[in-house]
Structure formats: C-alpha cells, structure tokens
Amino acid sequence: MTAAPWAITTDQHWDAIVSECKRREAGWAEEIRKAGNSDKRWRMTEARNADMAQWHIMAVLIARKLGIPTLEREELTGIGRPANPTDREGWLAIVATAHRALEKAVADTPQYRNLYAIWRWAHLYVQVWAIPLLEPRAAAIEQRNAA
Numbered sequence: 001m002t003a004a005p006w007a008i009t010t011d012q013h014w015d016a017i018v019s020e021c022k023r024r025e026a027g028w029a030e031e032i033r034k035a036g037n038s039d040k041r042w043r044m045t046e047a048r049n050a051d052m053a054q055w056h057i058m059a060v061l062i063a064r065k066l067g068i069p070t071l072e073r074e075e076l077t078g079i080g081r082p083a084n085p086t087d088r089e090g091w092l093a094i095v096a097t098a099h100r101a102l103e104k105a106v107a108d109t110p111q112y113r114n115l116y117a118i119w120r121w122a123h124l125y126v127q128v129w130a131i132p133l134l135e136p137r138a139a140a141i142e143q144r145n146a147a
Contacts, residue, residue, distance in 0.1 A: 009065040013121050016114035017059045054097040056082045091126045098122045
C-alpha cells in the first residue's frame with residue numbers, strides 16, 4: 001500500500017484523537033490530584049508527560065495532514081510541537097502506545113472505536129511513510145535487487 005498520509009487521514013481520525021487526548025488528560029489529572037504532594041505525584045507527572053507526548057505527536061501529525069489550524073491544534077496539545085521520533089524504535093513506540101490502549105479498551109464502545117481508528121492510522125502512517133523515509137538507502141537497494 002502506498003497511499004499518501006493525507007489520503008488515509010479523515011476527520012474521524014481528528015475527532016478520535018481529540019477525544020482520546022482529552023480523556024487521557026482528565027484521567028492523568030485525577031490520578032495526579034489523588035497523589036497529593038508526595039514523591040508519587042512527581043513520578044506520575046513525569047509518566048503523564050511521557051504518555052501524552054506520544055498522543056500529542058499523533059495529534060500533530062493528524063492535524064497537519066487535515067490542515068487543522070495551529071490554534072485549534074494547540075488547544076489540544078499545548079503550545080509548541082512535540083518532536084517527531086528520529087529512529088525506527090521511536091516510530092514503533094507510537095504504534096505500540098496506541099495498540100496498548102486499544103487492548104485495554106472495552107470492545108463496542110466509542111472509546112474502542114476511537115482507539116481502533118487511531119491505532120490503524122498510526123500503524124499505516126509509520127509502516128508506509130515514516131520508517132521507509134528513515135531508511136531510503138535500504139529501500140533503494142531493495143528496489144535495485146528486485147529489478
């Protein structure tokens with residue numbers, strides 16, 4: 001499959017990522033609030049930042065492909081843009097994050113449908129576009145050998 005990212009990205013993906021980011025943000029806020037002022041609060045804050053960075057990267061990618069205005073995107077992700085991964089493992093971690101969330105979701109719920117759409121999009125984006133662009137030399141050698 002060689003579909004361009006903008007061809008596989010729909011408004012449904014934006015709605016799904018907005019819903020999931022807001023749900024996760026609210027869940028983290030509640031857990032951090034419950035932790036009080038202990039060391040656990042700071043550990044949870046660091047975990048929240050790492051988790052939300054993955055979701056915000058997906059949100060930024062989807063927003064860019066759909067032409068979502070920067071101000072609308074920043075309402076969701078905050079000011080600034082999380083850095084895209086620079087290696088294969090980083091890109092695969094994004095897919096794994098979405099997949100782990102999907103595995104924990106209850107089937108036939110709006111959350112599950114949102115997570116399935118996000119996971120499928122992330123999987124296609126990473127496998128078809130992101131990783132091949134990291135390894136253009138390997139792809140060129142593979143094409144040459146196939147010819």
